[in-house]
Amino acid sequence: MYVCLCQGVTDGQIRSAIQGGCCTYRDVRIALGVGxxxxxCACVAxxxxxxxxxxxxxxxxxxxxxxAVLAAS
Numbered sequence: 001m002y003v004c005l006c007q008g009v010t011d012g013q014i015r016s017a018i019q020g021g022c023c024t025y026r027d028v029r030i031a032l033g034v035g036x037x038x039x040x041c042a043c044v045a046x047x048x049x050x051x052x053x054x055x056x057x058x059x060x061x062x063x064x065x066x067x068a069v070l071a072a073s
Contacts, residue, residue: 003041004032004033004041004045006037007033007036011048014028014048015052023066024049025045025046051064
C-alpha cells in the first residue's frame with residue numbers, strides 16, 4: 001500500500017529499506033524521502049518502520065543487525 005503519496009513510497013519499500021540496512025526511521029526518511037513533504041504519512045511510516053525493526057531484531061541471531069541500535073538498548 002502507498003504510505004507516502006507525495007514521494008510514492010509503499011510499505012514494502014520501507015520494509016525493504018530496513019532489510020537493506022536502514023536502522024532507524026530517520027535512515028528510512030533519508031533513503032526514501034518519506035515524510036519530507038506534507039508530513040501526513042509520518043505516523044504510519046514510523047509505525048511500519050518500528051514494527052519491521054522489531055521483527056528484524058527478533059529474527060536476528062547475532063548482533064550484526066543494526067549494532068548501534070542494539071548497543072543503545
